[in-house]
Amino acid sequence: MLPEDVASELDRVLLTEAEIKDRLRVIARQIEADYAGRDLLLIAVLKGAVMVMADLARELQRSVEVDFMAVSSYGASTHSSGVVRIVKDLDIDLAGRNVLIVEDIIDSGLTLDWLKSNLLSRNPASLEICALLRKPDAAKVDIDAKYVGFEIPNEFVVGYGLDYAERYRNLRSIAVLAPHVYS
Ligand code: IMP
Ligand code: MG
16 A cells, blocks of 8 residues: 555655665665674564565575564554563574564564563574664663664654554555544
């Protein structure tokens, strides 16, 4: 779906499909260099990170393994509760593996803070984070992400996997939602 398909529900487009693709290509080259000669396991957090995972994994010019985990910290709300629950756990054992968490967005950082300590307890050889978006002004905990696509203002965004009440995930761009949609 394109921004014009839901124009009245969006305030403005923040990042176009082409801008996202270009940035992921640059990040993919960095990941290839950083993990040269080492195995790599990408872990995406469902559902928001599906588009980043699909595009980043295909951009990589090497073989990787992928696995998915679902955690929940949001209802149909626009603010993080900080309460995280595993909805679907990983299939792959992380012991001795080089793990890269692929995330859609670091907002408060509470979800990734929890996820990072959960995954570290499974003894991976290394654990890093790749997040497409980060809202620096929303941070409640400091998350050390090795790869960040874009820093964005502290506004609620949708598209490219990100939802509001499960909608707009299939929008090709990333856009600021019009306040009338959630107020
Ligand atoms: P946290 O606040 O960093 O814990 O973010 C938790 C999750 O909330 C993210 O992984 C997203 O799925 C979701 N989220 C945070 N900010 C936004 C947003 O602006 N739009 C849509 N989802 C968001
Ligand atoms: Mg998410």
